[in-house]
Amino acid sequence: xxDYKPEECIYDKSYTCPVCGxxxxxxxxxxxxxxxxxxxxxxxxxxxxxxxxxxDVILCNNCGYAAISSKFxxxxxxxxxxxxxKITPSYVKRDYPDVYDANTAIDRYKIALENxxxxxxxxxxxxxxxxxxxxxxxxxxxxxxxxxxxxxAYDGFNEAFTTEKLPICGLDENTLLYIIAAIxxxxxxxxxxxxxxxxLIVKKNLSSRFKEKITLLKDKLKEQ
Ligand SMILES: [Zn+2]
Numbered sequence: 001x002x003d004y005k006p007e008e009c010i011y012d013k014s015y016t017c018p019v020c021g022x023x024x025x026x027x028x029x030x031x032x033x034x035x036x037x038x039x040x041x042x043x044x045x046x047x048x049x050x051x052x053x054x055x056d057v058i059l060c061n062n063c064g065y066a067a068i069s070s071k072f073x074x075x076x077x078x079x080x081x082x083x084x085x086k087i088t089p090s091y092v093k094r095d096y097p098d099v100y101d102a103n104t105a106i107d108r109y110k111i112a113l114e115n116x117x118x119x120x121x122x123x124x125x126x127x128x129x130x131x132x133x134x135x136x137x138x139x140x141x142x143x144x145x146x147x148x149x150x151x152x153a154y155d156g157f158n159e160a161f162t163t164e165k166l167p168i169c170g171l172d173e174n175t176l177l178y179i180i181a182a183i184x185x186x187x188x189x190x191x192x193x194x195x196x197x198x199x200l201i202v203k204k205n206l207s208s209r210f211k212e213k214i215t216l217l218k219d220k221l222k223e224q
Contacts, residue, residue: 006099009033009050017060018073019080020088026058027098041217042150042182043175044135051139053132054105057112064091066111070169071125079119086118102139109133124168127156131179147187154183174200174210182217190221197221 012025034047045053059066064087067075075083096104109129116126134149157168157180166173177200184193200206201214 004033004049006049010055010098015058015060015072017063017065018075019065019083020060020063022060022062024060024062027055027100029055040135040138041220042131042135042179042186044138050099051105053135054100054102054108056132057105057108059094059108059111061093063088064111064115066108066115068112068125068129068169075119082118082120083115087115102136105136106133109136122160122164123156124160124164127153127160128169128171130156131183150183151187154180154187154189157183174203174206178210178214178217185217185221185224190224194218194221 009030010027011030013028014023014025016023029050029052034050034052037046037048039045056069057066058069058072063084065075065083094107096108100108109132113126113129113133115121116129130149130153134146134153137143137146137149157176160168161176161180166176168176171179177196181193181196181200184190184196197214197218201211201218206214
């Protein structure tokens, strides 16, 4: 695979805002341009030279409606009214660089989170955004904010796991359990994490790669 410059990896994709009807363009990653480097324990993927997660919130700069791409079009009429009432009047238009860094991503995801509050979104969607925010703060080396968002994601995913239909934002039951366990370890809930991982590893139909990940995480816990 050739080495691309960051600006060679992005393009403008067209959207129409479901809240205000404004046609606009959002930066997206060209297929095959971001090179996967590694996964952290909690499945945070690391890429070079651009990070696809940074671009996953779609934001209408006209009215301030924002959501992760998989949820952008799924908004009810009453949620649209809530966004117009609670987000638009105080929304300050953004001017981002073409290539996003962690700070740009954090700003965009926080707007998506405000929209979640306005839309009264379920915990699954909110926790997914908090998890991503934690990952972006990790990219910045900001441990305090990373932990704060991991804690909210941990509680929220647990709540979502028992009250919402799976998958949540593309995370199936096993992946979600694994992420909950991995976050738990980072925020000091080791015993609960061991319980989850022990429950997970005996499940049928796990890929050998996923089993290996679970074993690795369990081993790490034992070493602590
Ligand atoms: Zn709009």
